[in-house]
Amino acid sequence: MVMQAHIIELNNISYSYGSTQALSHVSMNVSQGVFGLLGPNGAGKTTLMKILMGFLKASAGHGTILGHTLSEDPRLFRQHIGYMPESDCLIPYTDAVNLTAYTGALAGMPWHEAIKRAHEVLYYVGLEDSRYRMVNTYSTGMKQRLKLATALVHDPKLLFLDEPTSGMDPSSRGEMLTLIKDIAKKAQMNIILSSHILADIEATCQQVYIMNRGELVTEKTVGEKALAIDARYRVRLQGDLDSIPDVMQSHLIPAEHAGHFQLKLDHSFDKNTFFKCLQDQGIQLREFIPKTETLANTFEAAIGENHEH
Amino acid sequence: MSIREKGYHPWSGTLIAKPHHWFPIVRFSIKQIYQKRFAKVLFAIELIPFLVFLFFSYILYIANRPDMAFVSLLKELPAEVKTLDYFFHSFYCFGTTVFFHYIILSLFCGSDLISADIRSNAFPLYFSKPLSPLDYLLGKFIALLFFLLLFSLVPGLLLLLLKLAFSGFDGISLRLIIGIVAFPLITASFMSLFTLWVSSLSSNSRWVKIIFFLFLFGLLSLSGILTGISGGDTRFMLFDISTNISQTGHFFFHVKSNIVASPWISVLILVFTAGTLFYLVARKIKRIEV
Numbered sequence: 001m002v003m004q005a006h007i008i009e010l011n012n013i014s015y016s017y018g019s020t021q022a023l024s025h026v027s028m029n030v031s032q033g034v035f036g037l038l039g040p041n042g043a044g045k046t047t048l049m050k051i052l053m054g055f056l057k058a059s060a061g062h063g064t065i066l067g068h069t070l071s072e073d074p075r076l077f078r079q080h081i082g083y084m085p086e087s088d089c090l091i092p093y094t095d096a097v098n099l100t101a102y103t104g105a106l107a108g109m110p111w112h113e114a115i116k117r118a119h120e121v122l123y124y125v126g127l128e129d130s131r132y133r134m135v136n137t138y139s140t141g142m143k144q145r146l147k148l149a150t151a152l153v154h155d156p157k158l159l160f161l162d163e164p165t166s167g168m169d170p171s172s173r174g175e176m177l178t179l180i181k182d183i184a185k186k187a188q189m190n191i192i193l194s195s196h197i198l199a200d201i202e203a204t205c206q207q208v209y210i211m212n213r214g215e216l217v218t219e220k221t222v223g224e225k226a227l228a229i230d231a232r233y234r235v236r237l238q239g240d241l242d243s244i245p246d247v248m249q250s251h252l253i254p255a256e257h258a259g260h261f262q263l264k265l266d267h268s269f270d271k272n273t274f275f276k277c278l279q280d281q282g283i284q285l286r287e288f289i290p291k292t293e294t295l296a297n298t299f300e301a302a303i304g305e306n307h308e309h
Numbered sequence: 310m311s312i313r314e315k316g317y318h319p320w321s322g323t324l325i326a327k328p329h330h331w332f333p334i335v336r337f338s339i340k341q342i343y344q345k346r347f348a349k350v351l352f353a354i355e356l357i358p359f360l361v362f363l364f365f366s367y368i369l370y371i372a373n374r375p376d377m378a379f380v381s382l383l384k385e386l387p388a389e390v391k392t393l394d395y396f397f398h399s400f401y402c403f404g405t406t407v408f409f410h411y412i413i414l415s416l417f418c419g420s421d422l423i424s425a426d427i428r429s430n431a432f433p434l435y436f437s438k439p440l441s442p443l444d445y446l447l448g449k450f451i452a453l454l455f456f457l458l459l460f461s462l463v464p465g466l467l468l469l470l471l472k473l474a475f476s477g478f479d480g481i482s483l484r485l486i487i488g489i490v491a492f493p494l495i496t497a498s499f500m501s502l503f504t505l506w507v508s509s510l511s512s513n514s515r516w517v518k519i520i521f522f523l524f525l526f527g528l529l530s531l532s533g534i535l536t537g538i539s540g541g542d543t544r545f546m547l548f549d550i551s552t553n554i555s556q557t558g559h560f561f562f563h564v565k566s567n568i569v570a571s572p573w574i575s576v577l578i579l580v581f582t583a584g585t586l587f588y589l590v591a592r593k594i595k596r597i598e599v
Contacts, residue, residue: 078437098337105333106333155319186317
């Protein structure tokens, strides 16, 4: 086992189903937190998750997950992974408590502990009242919650959620997203969430990897963190623009009209540094408007570019 | 208080480092089978062969005891019952009678073991956890084997103990004990793997039952036809599963067989077929896309 800074490191991972290329040279480094895999249906998100879970062997490339290489026996890292698949995968004619405890026992929990823990996670996901009901009588929303409970029962270090809100009504969907955020916050669990619903990703993730046609098209920081580290503004400056220092110039992209710029801020050059620079140079700031670049814009741009290629 | 307000609490326990992953599958499958509708009724019926043999063992015991003034009873007993007085023959009869019950038990307990998982797409639930296809197969196999042995090996050992209680060690040998243990182990293992293989062929449990009977009666018909067209060559009867099980009984309990082929050939056929079936089911499970 090799100790890694990233929980997932992928280098040029490729996979094909017969003649269909499902993944093509995917490389990414995922650190701790909640990450999204976004893409239209058939983008390769589920295939990538299956490779990370060890269900499929990459035809090319290499990578590590939780410090284990993908070529190792996947049983070595599966004990620390929770997986909530997109499709229904529940054993019928059994109740939620037994099913959840069963999956815990399969992960290596002692049975009595698994039963106790099953009650806890079923309470947590909101199935407290129906935990003794046969799972085949559950609604779609309840099944999704139960799948989350079976993924959480052994308290994994890394949680894979494949379309967790699939088939849920708006209110259940909201509750599921709240649960995911809560897990990330309180359990400090690393989560990889795959979805084709932008709002789900935006609501839960700190960074998103956009995939299309088996390729990793782009990655983007989203949510509060995005505003803090990757903020863009539309600015209008007045004064001696030739005196703008080099350090500031690299963050200013000139727009069509004179004096108009697009300002890109990051950790090394934040708002306060910008204002101080302007003050030092005696340049007036006439406009300072946050440029709202939504995930939808990025997604559409990335998918569009990828289609053109 | 709303339950979710309790929030998420990390589990403070420790995962077993090298668990026997098949064991939770065995326990869960046994529990599921036992909770099936009519399971208790069926299991009660499955005790009938044991109770019948127990009854006749007792009749023979009292008929053989001069001090109990039932000696005359021995003369009145039908020849079939009198042969049970010979231990090897008694256990051969019990063992081969159980074959019919194997069919019922295998279908009831085993036909759904894999097919239900295929139907409900439950494989990601298993294989997202650290278990291999072999662990999965072993778990299902042991669960089914448990029920088959529960109604063959366990009653066989109980009958042996009761015979010991009635008649002492007279007529009991190591060879007999080996037969009592090995015969149900081999035949039940074969039936379990055969059932699991059929169960892995379809997600529809009704189809599984139909395929099961098609194989069973298809092979019986084939053996009958081949024996007929060969002018009564009994070796062709070895195509039939029940004949091989009966022949295995002949091998272990040293009872004379009407079939020309040596009984050990049937033992080899069952063991070899069981091994092949194990390989086929394991391959099938490995190939199921999660």
